[in-house]
Amino acid sequence: MPAFRPTEITDAELKSLAQWLQESKADPKETGK
């Protein structure tokens, strides 16, 4: 996953994050678009 630097996030961490994003419900308090 070349878009991220290994010093800030590893592939395994990124995979976990992707899974969390996929499975989490949207935060109704989130204001960004």
Next chain:
Amino acid sequence: MSRLSRREIIGSGAASAAALAATQAVASPLDRDRILPVHLDKSRFAAAVAALRSIVGAEWVFADPDSTLPYRKCFTPDPRGEHIPSGAVAPASVEEVQAILKLANEYKLPLWTVSTGKNMGYGCATPASTGQMILDLKRMNNIIEVDPILGTALVEPGVTYQDLHDYLEANNLPFWLDVPTVGPIVSPLGNTLDRGVGYTAYGDHFFVQCGMEVVLADGTLVRTGMGSVPKSTTWQAFKWGYGPYLDGIFTQSNFGVVTKLGFWLMPKPPAFKPFMVRHNQMEDVGKIVDAMRPLRMSNLIPNCVLMMGAAYQLAMFHRREEIWTEPTQAPDDVIRAFANKQGLGMWNTYFALYGTEDIIAAIEPIVRQAFVASGGEVLTEREMGDNKWFHHHKNLMSGQLTLEEKGIMRWRGGGMIAFAPVAPAKGSETHGQTALAKQMLAKYNFDYSVAYAIGGRELHHIIFLLYDKGNPEEEKKADTCICELIRSFGERGWASYRTGVSTMDLVAQQYGESNRQLNARLKHALDPNHILSPGKSGIA
């Protein structure tokens, strides 16, 4: 799953990551056509890469095109490919930094130093010239000490404001951080070295910095201020030390690699009250500055005040096409109409009072009177409620962390470059800066998306040129426009306090030949092979 936090889930992936990294095949640095450091041919570069791998481990040297790619990512325009790194190396300790510098001297390998590499409006991690290798200090991420009595911190380059915030929370320490706009992912060390600003009374980050550790190009380890005294207990308590004050020459410079930075933390106040003052005409800029100046000079308003233009504010949470679909600069009346619907004016000035309830109650009538006289509406949480812009700035002024302002990059397609001329805190001159910036931006069809950060006697007029990074023609136009802005302001005596990698030499020219020569002499004395970040602030 949704009960777990993002940070917890990332942490769970970290353990398996170490094992994975150890087994990954390391690509050859020469497997494709590639960018090379200016004085190295392929074989010499390959030898340097092999030597770097022997210092930090193979997995922490990035020398093939794919692994170098994340270091090329930036929001600033680079239409001619002048800011492409040749690779990156990520040490984990001061000793590894010293070994890398020894090797860089041997190979004449130029190293562009970054802490977290999130210098958003100024080039992120990209170097001032193509071919430099990034010296990525993100792995050096220890919070070395937080003194709970003196309220001081000593951190390494890779520590983020989020890391420090979490540390204060975990240890129940009664201090507020002063964060830059994208605090969660930014390094206090990196932001302070670039003389960045925040939004509390500790908003001038270099002003509250106290003591550093620096690796010089020849590997010498220096501690500034009281840190050089054996058994010293005052390194983070007293800034000036003895003899010439050295810390300044290591900010916005390339005279050494700063590996530790000390700074002061703001005691959490018993009471805090945020305000917004709403003005509805672009021309009101002068009145606001003249009303604010005496309040800042007397410290009745103690924090670094933000005067936010409507177009910038809207870009945080909205897309341009919701407001204006023409390619030309969005007109003031269109921006105003949309802003008014959101509870915003053309200028939205955010400040806060800190102290006890009694202190705030005593000062509030004075500041109210000044701003009402300027034609502004003085608003608090009572009137603004959960308005998301008010809430955002309330967070910033109380040291809370947010990434909401990254939304501005979506305004026009992912491109952004900041131009940050300094203005005196005089209404007539800020009025002149606003008029000139609007005129120049309109010539290139860019919107006037700005914030004024108000110090005591000056303002940083931070002009965000938002453009479509995916459109090569627009990228060229943004590059041309930013240079023309710098030159046009320079002709009026208005120069930047900080600038992006593509314009460092241009801004250095504006500070004059004597200044440049002095910096060049210092550079040559401290780094005779010019291996450290050549081109930083126009210093070769």
